[in-house]
Amino acid sequence: MDDTGKAIARRLRLERDARGWSLADLAARSGVAKATISKIEREETSPTAVILVRLAGAFDLTLAGLLLRAEGHDDASRVMRAAQQAVWRDPESGYARRQIYARPDHPVEIVQVDMPPGQRVVLPASSYAHIRQALWVRNGPLTVVEGGEQHRLEAGDCLGFGLPSEVTIANEGTEPCQYVVVLSRS
Numbered sequence: 001m002d003d004t005g006k007a008i009a010r011r012l013r014l015e016r017d018a019r020g021w022s023l024a025d026l027a028a029r030s031g032v033a034k035a036t037i038s039k040i041e042r043e044e045t046s047p048t049a050v051i052l053v054r055l056a057g058a059f060d061l062t063l064a065g066l067l068l069r070a071e072g073h074d075d076a077s078r079v080m081r082a083a084q085q086a087v088w089r090d091p092e093s094g095y096a097r098r099q100i101y102a103r104p105d106h107p108v109e110i111v112q113v114d115m116p117p118g119q120r121v122v123l124p125a126s127s128y129a130h131i132r133q134a135l136w137v138r139n140g141p142l143t144v145v146e147g148g149e150q151h152r153l154e155a156g157d158c159l160g161f162g163l164p165s166e167v168t169i170a171n172e173g174t175e176p177c178q179y180v181v182v183l184s185r186s
Contacts, residue, residue: 004067004087005043005047006043007070007071008040008052008066008067008070008088009042009043011069011070012037012040012041012066015061015066016041019059023037023038026055026058029058030054030055030057030058031054031124031126032051032054032055046091047091048090048092048093049063049090049093049097049121049123050121050122050123053123053124053126053127054127057124057127060130062102062109062130062131063097063127064102064111067099068099068102071086080099080100080101080102080103085100086098086099087099090121093116093120093121094119095113095115095116095119095121096113096114097113098111100112108182108183109181109182109183109185110180110182111181111183112138112178112179112181113178113179113180113181114176114177114178115140115142115169115177116171116176117140117171117173117174117175117176118171118172118174119170120168120169120170121168121169122167122168123166123167123168125164125166125167126164127167128161128164128165128167130185131183131185132161132183133160133181133182133184134158134159134160134161134181135153135158135159135161135181136156136157136180136181136182137154137155137156137178137179138155138178139175139178140155140171140175140176140177140178141171141172142169142170142171142179143168143169143170143171144159144167144168144169144170145167145168146159146161146165146167147162147163147166153179
C-alpha cells in the first residue's frame with residue numbers, strides 16, 4: 001500500500017471514531033462490508049473508487065473531501081499548486097484521479113481522470129446525492145451510462161449530469177482517455 005492508501009486508511013478510522021461509529025455502523029451506512037472496511041483500516045487492502053465513494057458518502061463527504069482530509073492539505077491557501085494535487089489510483093480499474101482543486105470553503109471541485117483503455121468504473125447513485133457535475137472529455141473516447149441512458153463522448157464533448165442515478169464511466173477504446181470533472185456541492 002502506498003502513502004496515499006495509508007493516509008486514506010488512517011482517515012477512515014479517524015472519521016469513524018470522530019462519529020463514535022463501530023465498523024458495523026459504517027458498514028450499514030455505506031453498504032460496504034464490515035470485513036472490507038476493517039481490511040482497509042488495517043492497511044491490508046486498497047479501496048476501489050466505488051468503495052471510497054460509498055464510504056465518503058456515509059460521512060457526508062465527497063470523494064475529494066475525503067481524499068483532502070486524508071492528505072491533510074493546508075486550507076490557508078486558495079492556490080492548489082501542481083505539486084500539491086493529490087493523485088490516487090484505483091486498484092481495480094487503474095484509473096488515476098488528480099484532485100486539481102478542492103477546498104472545504106468553496107462549492108466547486110475540479111478533478112482530472114486518466115482512464116486506461118478497456119476499463120470502467122460503476123459509481124452508485126449515492127455518490128451524486130449532494131452534488132451537480134459536468135464531465136469534459138479532453139482526449140480519447142468515453143462512454144457514460146447514466147440511469148440507463150448511454151452517452152458516447154469524444155474529445156471536447158461535455159456532459160452535465162442530471163438526477164442522482166448509478167453511473168458507469170467506460171473507456172471502450174484502445175487508447176487512454178483523459179477527462180475533467182467539475183462539480184459543485186449543493
